[in-house]
Amino acid sequence: MGTHRRASAFTLIELLVVIAIIAILIGLLLPAVQKVREAAARTTCINNLKQHGLGLHNYHDANGVLPMGYSQYTSAAPYEGAWSWMAFILPYIEQGNVWNMAKTFATGGGTNWYAWYNPACAVQQKMFTCPSDSRGPQQFTADPGIKAQSLTGYLGNAGTTSTSMDGVLFYNSKIKLVGITDGTSNTLLVGERPPNSNLEFGWYFAAYGYDGRGTGDCVMSSNDLAIADYFITNYSASPNLPCNGTNAQKIGLQPGNPNVGCDAAHYWSFHTGGSLFLMGDGSCRFVRYSSNSVIPAMSTRAGGEVANTD
Secondary structure, eight states, rough: OOOOOOOOOOOOOHHHHHHHHHHHHHHHHHHHHHHHHHHHHHHHHHHHHHHHHHHHHHHHHHHSSSSSSBBBOOOSTTTTTTTBBHHHHHTTTTTTTHHHHHHHHHHHSSSSSSSGGOOOGGGGGGSSSSOOOOSSEEEEOOOSSOOOOOBBBBBEEEEEEEOOOSSSSSSSOOOGGGGGGTTTSSEEEEEEOOOOOOOSSSSSSSSSSTSSSOOOOEESSSHHHHHHHHHHSEEEEEEBOOSSSSSGSSSSSOOOOOOOGGGGBBBSSSSSEEEEEEESOOEEEEEEEEGGGGGGHHHHHHSSSOOOOO
């Protein structure tokens, strides 16, 4: 007669031990995966900034000056007012088709000639979005009277204040590289500031800013309490969270949150510990939040300051 053998099986305790080991392994692996993912996102962000740098330098080679950070709003042909530096470098970053579309509209006449009606405003481009921003490329669509406005997380260095004109990319600027006497490797060209929660600031093509000079929209100042006061006063209600600091704590380079309205007033990023900047020589530098005190010196092109980051 054959013998019967009892089938072997896990006991409850053995099963719990296996589950615990798997949980521990996942816990150990997850931070490593997150670090790899962040490193990849930072590398892509660096590549984006370097593409901007190539576009800006190629524009300079072709025109003898860097593009205007923000062009003066105008109601006269060819209707290229309120355009950002990103709009002007489109032909130099392999976006000639978008540039031709924009120029055709601007010179076409008609009644809807305002910059915010330009079809180029709606073109979304990954190059203008940091991959660390989990929201991805975004558009402002709350106003049906204008085109959808695609957004960017990269803003030009306007200088210390909205009106100081001591930066590189500001209102009606036409700066030559030789005019950056502080040294192109020491001077900020472009920095990060993700779009705010209601997507009203960070329009890549046709900007306006809080002041009509593009500030907080396509360019950023580094040491101006006025921009912090504006966002604290006007963007502390829903859908924005209330401001969590004073105006002096909301300028320069500070940690930020897209849902905190006053964080639209300063440079920040989704990268851990600081933000990436494009320098005047086309290189990229990661600047930690602890170096906020030197950001104003790095934002002037001819201030004669010495600025060292940690």
